[in-house]
Amino acid sequence: MGCVQGMMMRKALQQSLVPVLAVIAVIVAIWYIACVPMNSAWTAQQLERSGGTMTVTEHIADTWSQERPRLPSPHQVGAELWKSTIAMKPSSKRSLIYHGKITLTATMLGFAIGTGLGILLAVGIVHSRAMDMSVMPWAIVSQTIPIIAIAPMIIVVLYSIGVQGTLPKAIISAYLSFFPVVVGMVKGLRSPDAMQLDLLQTYHASKSQSFWKLRLPASMPYLFTSLKIGVAASLVGAIVGELPTGAVRGLGARLLSGSYYGQTVQIWSALFAAALLAAALVAIISLIERIVLKRMGVAA
Amino acid sequence: MMLVILALLIWVVATAGNVWLANSVYAHSRTIKLLVPAIFGLTLLVMWELIVRGLEISFVILPPPSMIASRFASSIPILWADFVQTFLKGALSGYIIGCGAAFVLAVIVDRYDFLRRGLLPVGNFMAALPIVGTAPILVMWFGFDWQSKAAVVVVMVFFPVLVNTVAGLRDTSDMQRDLMRTYGASYSQTLIKLRIPAAMPFIFNGLKIATTLALIGAIVAEFFGSPTVGMGFRISTSVGQLALDMVWAEIVVAAIAGSAFYGAIALIEKGVTFWHPSQRT
Numbered sequence: 001m002g003c004v005q006g007m008m009m010r011k012a013l014q015q016s017l018v019p020v021l022a023v024i025a026v027i028v029a030i031w032y033i034a035c036v037p038m039n040s041a042w043t044a045q046q047l048e049r050s051g052g053t054m055t056v057t058e059h060i061a062d063t064w065s066q067e068r069p070r071l072p073s074p075h076q077v078g079a080e081l082w083k084s085t086i087a088m089k090p091s092s093k094r095s096l097i098y099h100g101k102i103t104l105t106a107t108m109l110g111f112a113i114g115t116g117l118g119i120l121l122a123v124g125i126v127h128s129r130a131m132d133m134s135v136m137p138w139a140i141v142s143q144t145i146p147i148i149a150i151a152p153m154i155i156v157v158l159y160s161i162g163v164q165g166t167l168p169k170a171i172i173s174a175y176l177s178f179f180p181v182v183v184g185m186v187k188g189l190r191s192p193d194a195m196q197l198d199l200l201q202t203y204h205a206s207k208s209q210s211f212w213k214l215r216l217p218a219s220m221p222y223l224f225t226s227l228k229i230g231v232a233a234s235l236v237g238a239i240v241g242e243l244p245t246g247a248v249r250g251l252g253a254r255l256l257s258g259s260y261y262g263q264t265v266q267i268w269s270a271l272f273a274a275a276l277l278a279a280a281l282v283a284i285i286s287l288i289e290r291i292v293l294k295r296m297g298v299a300a
Numbered sequence: 301m302m303l304v305i306l307a308l309l310i311w312v313v314a315t316a317g318n319v320w321l322a323n324s325v326y327a328h329s330r331t332i333k334l335l336v337p338a339i340f341g342l343t344l345l346v347m348w349e350l351i352v353r354g355l356e357i358s359f360v361i362l363p364p365p366s367m368i369a370s371r372f373a374s375s376i377p378i379l380w381a382d383f384v385q386t387f388l389k390g391a392l393s394g395y396i397i398g399c400g401a402a403f404v405l406a407v408i409v410d411r412y413d414f415l416r417r418g419l420l421p422v423g424n425f426m427a428a429l430p431i432v433g434t435a436p437i438l439v440m441w442f443g444f445d446w447q448s449k450a451a452v453v454v455v456m457v458f459f460p461v462l463v464n465t466v467a468g469l470r471d472t473s474d475m476q477r478d479l480m481r482t483y484g485a486s487y488s489q490t491l492i493k494l495r496i497p498a499a500m501p502f503i504f505n506g507l508k509i510a511t512t513l514a515l516i517g518a519i520v521a522e523f524f525g526s527p528t529v530g531m532g533f534r535i536s537t538s539v540g541q542l543a544l545d546m547v548w549a550e551i552v553v554a555a556i557a558g559s560a561f562y563g564a565i566a567l568i569e570k571g572v573t574f575w576h577p578s579q580r581t
Contacts, residue, residue, distance in 0.1 A: 019418030027422075070441065130315070130322035133333065134340035144562035145555040146515040149531070152523075152539040153547050157361050160542075228428070236430045243523050251433075259436030259524055271433045278429050 031074050032064070038071040039063035072265045080269040096254070096273045103238050103251040104277060106166045110173020111234040115227065117174070118181030125182070126189040126215070127207070139182050147175060151240050169241035169250075176237040177230030184226025188219025217296060224289035231281045239274060251277075303354030307347045314343040363545040371545040372552055378534070379553050386531040387557050389446035391518035394453025398514075399507060402458045406465035407491070420466055427459040435521040449521045449530075456517040457510035461503070468502025469495050501576050504569040511561045515554060 043062045047054055054062070064073040072080075081096070090097040121139075125132045151172045158168040192214050200210040242252025251274045258267035318336050326332050345365045351357075352364040359367060372379065409415045435452050442448035472495055480490045522532025531550050538546040573579055 016417035016421055019414050019416075020421050021418075023415070023418035023422050129327070130319040130336070133322045133327070133336040134318050135337075137337040138341065141559055144512055145558035146512060146519055148516050149519050149535055149551050149554045150547075152536055153544060153551075156539045156542070157544070160361060232428045232430070236432055239430055239433060240520055240523075243520075255433055255436050256524075259440065262440070264437070264440070267436050271437070274433050275429045279425065282428050 028074050031071075035069065035071050035073045036060055036063050039066055039069045042066060042069070068262055069264055072268050076265055077268045077272060080265045081272055084269060085273070096251070096269065099249060099251050099254050099270070100273055100277055102166075102249045103169075103235070103242065103274075106169035106238040106241065106250070107173050107231070107234045107281070109166060110170035110175075110237060111177050111231055113170065114174035114177035114234065115181050115230060118178045118226075118230075119185055119223075121182050122185035122189060123211075125186050127211075132186075136186065139179055142179050143183065147179075148172075148237065148240055150175075151237065152243075155241060169238045172241040173234035173237035176233040180226045180229045180233060181223075184222045184229075185219060188222025189215045191222065192218045220292060220296065221289075221298070224285060224292075227285050227289075228282050231285055232278055235274065235278050235281065301354060303350045307350035307354065310346055310350070311343060314339055360542050360544065363548060367545050368548040368552070372549040375546065375549065379549060381529050382531045382534050382550065383553055383557065385446060385527070385529045386449065386518050386522065387515070387561075390449030390521070390530070391453055391514040391561075393446070394450035394518065395457055395510060395514040397450065398454035398457035399461045399510060401454070402461035402506075403465055403503070406462050406469065409462075409466055410469040411487075416466060420463065423459050423463045423466075427463055431456050431459075432517060432520045435517070436524045439521060439524045444525045444527055446530075449518045449526075452521040453514045453517040456513045460509045460513065461506040464502045464506030464509075465499060468499030471502060472498045500569075500573045501578065504565065504573065507565050508562060508569070511565055512558060515558050515561070519554065 040059065040063050043054075043059055043066070047059075063069070065076070069076070084094060084096040088095040088097075090101075092098060121135065125136055154172055154175075155168045158164065158171070196214060196218075197210065200214055205213070238250070239252040239255070242250040243256055248257070251270050254270035254273075255267055258264070258270060318339055321327065321332055321336055321339075324332070349364045349366055352359070352362055363371075405419075409419050432452070434455055438451040438455070439448045442451050476494060476498075477490065480494050485493070519532040519535070522530045523536050526533040531554060534550050535547050538544070538550070570579055
């Protein structure tokens with residue numbers, strides 16, 4: 001299955017490069033056009049105050065280069081991103097690398113905790129009927145509720161007992177990545193069919209042997225699918241975890257302070273940094289997935 | 301200390317009971333299947349209550365379930381107002397607009413292969429991004445009231461529904477499409493009579509994912525500014541006042557709303573896709 005998927009993906013990628021670029025170009029174009037009506041009121045206001053006049057082209061150009069536009073133009077966001085990542089020292093308080101690193105640490109710590117516990121629980125569920133029947137319905141129900149609502153409370157409660165910094169955010173991240181991993185991993189560990197399990201029984205394989213040699217390898221494609229969902233959820237958890245306490249560090253804090261002070265360019269660049277981070281994390285997991293599945297002989 | 305020991309005792313008894321029930325001959329009956337998780341959940345609540353009281357943990361930090369329940373019961377009018385503001389006005393209207401727009405775009409995208417190949421990877425990419433981050437921008441544009449929450453929800457539910465619908469519209473076999481052609485069916489007839497019904501399981505998959513996202517979007521958007529009503533507003537202000545029983549009551553509301561929303565969509569799915577193998581029991 002992985003092999004076909006991989007091949008299809010690569011083929012689809014080659015076929016879709018031109019359409020994807022075209023779509024992105026259209027999106028950027030719409031973005032530029034949208035800047036004009038969004039920002040022109042401000043330009044007109046400034047003009048009225050100074051009493052000067054402007055040609056239409058000048059007016060449009062101005063909507064693309066305001067300091068605090070309602071909708072910053074793509075090149076402004078790009079410039080801010082460049083300025084606050086590459087051109088700035090990573091230790092600076094305004095560098096997105098600095099803030100990104102803080103969010104990333106919480107995300108990775110939480111993701112590791114959540115995934116580890118999730119896999120453990122899934123193993124328990126597969127091997128114990130009682131655990132399956134008592135925990136699994138709750139794990140499924142918990143996916144339908146907005147658990148992110150407890151984020152502010154976790155932060156404040158842990159703060160009041162003296163725990164702050166990375167750990168509270170990591171707990172929220174762990175909580176968010178936990179349930180997708182449990183559900184996916186249970187599915188994966190159950191994916192070997194009766195015939196394969198019977199075969200191992202005829203080999204007189206022990207429970208642990210059939211776990212290590214059949215169930216665990218068979219669960220890998222499912223595991224990686226849920227890891228990709230889980231890592232994205234972890235990042236959202238870490239970002240949201242930075243909101244309620246008015247944190248001053250991290251991508252979420254950049255979003256919040258940007259929204260307090262009306263620094264739209266800052267919000268957009270933090271948003272894009274978060275998006276790039278999410279994309280990079282998912283890409284890394286896809287890469288590991290491909291390597292692991294290839295070594296297992298699943299993918300070509 | 302007695303209470304803690306009592307809690308552990310109850311845990312042991314309940315677990316033993318569940319193990320016995322799960323391995324009994326009736327384990328596959330419906331009652332047992334509901335009873336076992338119910339016992340587990342109740343045990344957790346009882347243990348929570350007893351341990352908080354037994355270890356004398358400050359109620360400010362971790363209120364026991366009984367306190368949360370009484371707070372819930374005593375502030376139903378507030379909770380209802382928050383529910384109306386966040387769920388009915390913000391999440392639901394955004395959900396309908398976002399899912400509707402995604403469906404329409406999916407049908408258009410499906411018609412043109414170039415668009416499908418271009419938009420689908422972009423949509424897949426967008427669906428994995430932390431879109432809640434757009435909340436401060438949209439709150440700035442649409443103001444503090446529910447319109448901005450609905451806008452966040454629209455953006456959040458749009459891509460999962462789009463991607464799933466486009467995938468679903470392609471889920472007919474050549475044979476089925478050929479049959480429609482031999483009937484002389486037009487594009488719109490094929491679409492309405494074959495391809496949209498065939499896409500329903502996929503569409504509902506997207507719609508179900510979107511229910512949770514809608515609530516998350518509406519609640520998180522209120523952290524960035526809201527009128528003095530709403531679930532996200534209540535959570536963030538109550539946390540500030542250390543009124544954690546109120547926060548828990550609000551979480552109970554969110555949990556009920558979330559599972560009921562999901563359940564409602566799942567019920568509609570059952571009615572619409574009764575023919576699909578996954579719905580047969």
